Every structure is written in C-alpha cells, then in structure tokens.
Amino acid sequence: MRVVVTGATGRTGGEVAREVAERGHDLVPVSREPSGTIAGADLRPAEDLPALLDEAAASGDAVLVDFTVPVASAEYLSAAAAAGVPAVVGTTGFNSEGTAALREAADSVPVLKASNFARGVQALLNVVREAATALPDYDVELTETHHNGKRDAPSGTANTLLDELDDAREDALDRTYGREGEDPREPGQVGVHVRRAGTVRGEHEVMFADNDEVLSLTHRAESRGVFAAGAVDAAEWLAGREAGWYEFGDVIGDGGDDGV
Known part of the structure; x- marks a missing residue:
C-alpha cells in the first residue's frame, strides 16, 4: 500500500x-x-x-x-x-x-x-458515555494537558469527550472554560480546564462528583x-x-x- x-x-x-x-x-x-x-x-x-x-x-x-x-x-x-x-x-x-x-x-x-x-481514548469515550448515563445528576469537570506547542484549545479529544457527555444527557451541558473571581457553579455546567506545559503528549481526565463520591476517568499518552x-x-x-x-x-x- x-x-x-x-x-x-x-x-x-x-x-x-x-x-x-x-x-x-x-x-x-x-x-x-x-x-x-x-x-x-x-x-x-x-x-x-x-x-x-x-x-x-x-x-x-x-x-x-x-x-x-x-x-x-x-x-x-x-x-x-x-x-x-x-x-x-x-x-x-x-x-x-x-x-x-x-x-x-x-x-x-x-x-x-x-x-x-489511541485505542485507550476510544475506550475512555465509551466509559465516559456509560458513566454520564449512569450518573445523570453528577457534576462534571474535564481537564486536559498537552505540550507547550499545541495550538488548539481545548484539544480535539476534549471536545469529543464533551460531545459524548452531551449525547448521554437529556440536555446539553453549558461549557464553562475556566473560572475566575466570584463564579459559583451552576446546574448543568461542565467545567473545561486546559493546561499547556513542557512535552506532555496528552492527558485527559473527566471527573464526576456528587453523593459524597468522586469518579475520575483518565487517559494518558506516554508516546x-x-x-x-x-x-x-x-x-x-x-x-x-x-x-x-x-x-x-x-x-x-x-x-x-x-x-x-
């Protein structure tokens, strides 16, 4: 070929x-x-x-x-x-x-x-979809980290994860990009946090929190x-x-x- x-x-x-x-x-x-x-x-x-x-x-x-x-x-x-x-x-x-x-x-x-x-990211997408369906009222936060030369923010993978969250819930989540000053969390939000540093290949974490528990789903590419x-x-x-x-x-x- x-x-x-x-x-x-x-x-x-x-x-x-x-x-x-x-x-x-x-x-x-x-x-x-x-x-x-x-x-x-x-x-x-x-x-x-x-x-x-x-x-x-x-x-x-x-x-x-x-x-x-x-x-x-x-x-x-x-x-x-x-x-x-x-x-x-x-x-x-x-x-x-x-x-x-x-x-x-x-x-x-x-x-x-x-x-x-990355095959692991495809698995993460599947699991995030299942978690969002099983935990419909939990707060959701997404954090992604990439090397200091990456141009787009949030990453394409982060946006795909956000789309999966939207598809799994009845109403699309309000994407809140970072927080500053007095900015209490509102129902239906998903916090999106972007970090750019060093030579990080790519790391994505989706956190679900409520009911006195936290579920964190993470993928890290090491090469x-x-x-x-x-x-x-x-x-x-x-x-x-x-x-x-x-x-x-x-x-x-x-x-x-x-x-x-």
Whole structure:
C-alpha cells in the first residue's frame, strides 16, 4: 500500500511516517518545508501533492494520512477527493466550514476523521458515555494537558469527550472554560480546564462528583507512537472502503455503522 503522509516533518506526522515505513508500506512523505529524508524516503513538496496523489492512485491501494493544520488539511482533502484517494485525518481545530469541507470530500472518497487515534481514548469515550448515563445528576469537570506547542484549545479529544457527555444527557451541558473571581457553579455546567506545559503528549481526565463520591476517568499518552500506530491501523483498514464518513471506533470494532 502506498501511504502519502502530509505534515511529515511535524511531531505526529513524523511518527506516522516512521510507522508506515516500519510496516513495509510505500511511504511518500510530504511537507511545506521539504528538506532531506524521513524514514528513508525523500520529502516531497506540498505543492506537488495533487500529482503525488494521482500517482499513488494509479499504483493501486493508496491512502492519504494528514496531520497538519485545518486550512492545509481542507486543501489536501480536496486534492485527495479529486484523485480518488481515501484519507485519514488526525488534524484538529476545524471550524464548521472546515468540517463541511471534509464532509464534502467524503461524498467522493472514504474519509476517516478522528481527534485521537489511541485505542485507550476510544475506550475512555465509551466509559465516559456509560458513566454520564449512569450518573445523570453528577457534576462534571474535564481537564486536559498537552505540550507547550499545541495550538488548539481545548484539544480535539476534549471536545469529543464533551460531545459524548452531551449525547448521554437529556440536555446539553453549558461549557464553562475556566473560572475566575466570584463564579459559583451552576446546574448543568461542565467545567473545561486546559493546561499547556513542557512535552506532555496528552492527558485527559473527566471527573464526576456528587453523593459524597468522586469518579475520575483518565487517559494518558506516554508516546506519540500510540497515535501513529492507530493512524496507520486506520489507513490499512480504510483502503478499499466505499466513499463515506468513518470514525476510529469503526476500526477497532466499536460497532459504528460503515460510511455514515
């Protein structure tokens, strides 16, 4: 399988490129600042992506894996759709317009979008959903921590967790981002707290509290390799699928419907 990796010189993109090569796939690493090699493959300029995708499509099984920034990601997904190449998207921080662009691409090719490719995070999403259903009146707080270079806040994973909480309760929770001064908690709130420091790969905690008890559910990633492995798992799974919208839960058997 030929795997085109955009953002190959980034933190996670580089890990994905190395994982692709280690699994014996044909790696095509792409960057806006191409210089040298990664995982034994020459870096290719981003402006050549449409031609690279056409070439990859002609070779047979091919997948684009994207870990970049929202504006670039939407552009790359459009090129993938035009070339007929499936796409795995790990970029986060999309606004509604960017998400719509991804959805549009899914009309032409299979697109798998995830805020986090760690298998443990998928398990956390499942457990959070169950806890929110079982503890409908408990107060909820969410804290996430990432390295000091992360751009979007809250993280994409945090927003996905918040969406799961909303889906599990009758009424959407009022998201309160930090607190300052006199700010007593109101019913129906979920506190959202963001920390950026050092080289933390990613940590998410959801806390439920009431009835003289506290339930804390936490996931901690200790290496970006877990995200890379999951993204390549997704790429291998996505190749050959029908056009449509997929999620990481589909890959690891969460029971999601294909191509919804």
